[in-house]
Amino acid sequence: MVAVINYNAGNIRSVLYALERIGVEHVLTDDHDVIRKADKVIFPGVGAAASTMKHLNETGLTELIRSLKQPVFGICVGMQLLCSHSEEGDVDCIGVxxxxxxxxxxENGDKVPHMGWNTVRLNERNDWVSPEIDGEYCYYVHSYYVEAGSDTVATTEYCGKEYASMMRRGNFYAAQFHPEKSAGVGERILRDFLGV
Known part of the structure; x- marks a missing residue:
């Protein structure tokens, strides 16, 4: 069973539809016990960091997510909220x-938000997605980015920055783009995470 965390964020339905297409049993929930007992967890969404963190803190989901031991996949805002701090609202995040x-x-006429298709470049730290993903296009919608660091397994370039587009630390995985909207490449990434 895959638990998709239901919290104060938009665009979660597209992830549910993607899981239905793959044929994976899943549930949309904010129930702590259900999330803890799930085989894998997806933490997706679109929204503002400060208001979303306020909701996560008030509902105890911040501590719950931080404590999870099974594989967890943060998508878009889910990836950003797994980081230590966000300039959006100047807020501390979950800190994984x-x-x-x-x-x-x-810079140079680039528009913000970064919206549309862009390439994903895997690095030597990648140990969870198929190597053929390297150089493929995925779909992005975001105004904020995560600095590339020791947890980065793939990068993307925009606004003159090479930033983290995929990350992994222990049982936590993350993608800045939307795999559920990235056609066959995105489905492959979801399948690699889900093991199906």
């Missing part, structure tokens, strides 16, 4: 990854 989240500052 030590990296910080910063706002894109446009």
């Amino acid at each position: 990854f030590p990296e910080k989240v910063k706002r894109f500052r446009p």
